[in-house]
Amino acid sequence: VQAVLFADGGLTALGTNIVNMAFVGVFVGYAVAVALRRFAVRSRAGLLGVAFTAALLNTVVAALSFVLQYAIGGAGGASLGTVFVLMLGLHVLIGTGEGVITAATVGAVASARPDLVHLLRGTAPAPTVRGAA
């Protein structure tokens, strides 16, 4: 919708954008969350910490994935070192923001509907159904 309807984000760049953010990023975040699962199930602070860490690393690794692609076939104009340092620095900042948002979201969902939080599967009793569905 962003690239096609609002003409924001190149059409020819759509493939790399999807690979970096929807594939690399999502699977890094998922792998981090699964790897740190034992901290997430231990306490609420642990769950928020894992959500924050997964979102931070998701953002940073997706940015580094772009740097790798730039190294392989970038159009040029800036040196690889410059691109690496800027992408890493900026996306640590952006990732911190994403981490805070993710922790807040996961915390809210875990409070209201813990059964929807994949990491907590099998740890909490099934929610009682109030009223007729």
Place this chain on the structure above:
Amino acid sequence: VRTRARFHLAFLIVALAVAGGLSYLASSSPDGLDSVTLAGCELGEDGGPVGGECIAQNAREHGLAGSPLADYAVGGAEGSVGLAGVLGVVVTLVVAGGLFWLLRSRPRP
């Protein structure tokens, strides 16, 4: 079912409020990747690269730059970002909702 309908209605209202109202508060500064592509260039009045060496000097006009909702404005009109946002929410809900609807779990025939 009523709780779910209420939740969906509240969700829709919040999404429309964010897109139609809060979008006016959005930053017009370049985002992370944009600012990296501009590093090394001098910037013109429109924020585009005018001199120096940077990645963005290789950028070309977007293929759909002339489309009705390009750049989050309706027909290029100033101050129409809210309406463009509302339309974006509707399109996203229809596209994503339709795809998830196709993927919904059904009893096997």
